[in-house]
Amino acid sequence: MTNSTLITQLRTLLQLTNAEIQIARTRTTQARTDAVRLELTRNADNGLDRAAAIESALRDLGGLPGVVGPILGRTLALIKSVGEQAQPFDEALLGDLALEHQLLGRAKYVKALATAAEEKPVVALADRLITAHTATVEWLETVVAEEALGGPVALRRTPLQALAGGAVKLVNNPASWSAQGIDRAVDVARSTPRQLGALLGRGAHAGHIASKTLQASRDAALEAAEDVTRAEGANTIAEALHTARAASGIVDADELPIEDYDSLNVNQAVAAVRELDRPSDIRTVVAFEEAHKNRHGVVSAAQTHLASIAKDVIAVD
Numbered sequence: 001m002t003n004s005t006l007i008t009q010l011r012t013l014l015q016l017t018n019a020e021i022q023i024a025r026t027r028t029t030q031a032r033t034d035a036v037r038l039e040l041t042r043n044a045d046n047g048l049d050r051a052a053a054i055e056s057a058l059r060d061l062g063g064l065p066g067v068v069g070p071i072l073g074r075t076l077a078l079i080k081s082v083g084e085q086a087q088p089f090d091e092a093l094l095g096d097l098a099l100e101h102q103l104l105g106r107a108k109y110v111k112a113l114a115t116a117a118e119e120k121p122v123v124a125l126a127d128r129l130i131t132a133h134t135a136t137v138e139w140l141e142t143v144v145a146e147e148a149l150g151g152p153v154a155l156r157r158t159p160l161q162a163l164a165g166g167a168v169k170l171v172n173n174p175a176s177w178s179a180q181g182i183d184r185a186v187d188v189a190r191s192t193p194r195q196l197g198a199l200l201g202r203g204a205h206a207g208h209i210a211s212k213t214l215q216a217s218r219d220a221a222l223e224a225a226e227d228v229t230r231a232e233g234a235n236t237i238a239e240a241l242h243t244a245r246a247a248s249g250i251v252d253a254d255e256l257p258i259e260d261y262d263s264l265n266v267n268q269a270v271a272a273v274r275e276l277d278r279p280s281d282i283r284t285v286v287a288f289e290e291a292h293k294n295r296h297g298v299v300s301a302a303q304t305h306l307a308s309i310a311k312d313v314i315a316v317d
Contacts, residue, residue: 016102033303043136050132
């Protein structure tokens with residue numbers, strides 16, 4: 001009975017491990033830095049080793065792994081990766097975390113079953129799986145915390161995930177679409193200089209806005225819109241515009257939380273970034289860096305610094 005249950009659980013672990021491998025490969029395209037990309041590639045390779053070890057254990061127990069299992073695992077991962085493009089980024093990350101928690105929980109269950117059955121090689125395998133999945137759970141928990149803190153996470157959003165995340169925020173924050181808020185936005189648009197007012201006042205005509213934006217400077221238009229709305233007392237709108245500018249890296253260098261940032265070399269920029277303690281400031285610097293010089297050493301250091309902050313928040317060693 002115990003061996004039968006053990007075989008069933010190992011087969012499930014094999015299926016989930018193949019899903020994990022496929023997801024790790026998919027995530028490499030979203031890696032923000034080379035270090036993260038290398039980590040994900042290594043995780044996929046280690047997953048292949050774990051899958052081979054699970055298959056070997058199944059053979060030793062007389063429960064040969066079916067051909068369908070690995071294919072099913074990869075298929076489920078493919079469906080997940082395609083389906084999550086319509087999900088907000090945080091939901092996709094939480095889905096990855098749920099998979100790792102399931103792998104960890106089943107590995108612990110397998111260890112208990114193998115201990116009861118006195119299958120020492122399987123106990124050793126389970127210990128290996130527990131160590132690997134514990135590390136991955138902690139890494140994903142940190143990435144989720146980075147996302148929650150608003151900083152530059154290890155993984156980039158896809159365009160569809162960014163759009164989905166924005167849509168969810170709008171749905172969950174109907175106050176931002178109150179009649180009063182809309183009226184204020186219209187008033188602000190009416191009070192802008194003629195050219196900018198024409199641009200903002202015809203918000204319903206997406207094609208017109210797109211053509212105007214392409215002809216003019218997007219950076220200047222957003223900065224002017226922020227200045228006008230702030231001058232008119234519409235601080236909520238102004239802050240939203242500033243956040244959009246900061247997230248896109250289109251703030252001016254003198255708006256950054258690091259003085260004379262544009263004149264710093266890589267080592268100086270890295271040292272300055274490590275002094276920041278607000279995730280939003282780190283995000284602003286990373287967005288600016290990626291939009292301008294895009295020095296990988298600076299971006300990587302910023303992401304690592306934010307990960308350290310996130311680990312402190314969620315108490316991960």
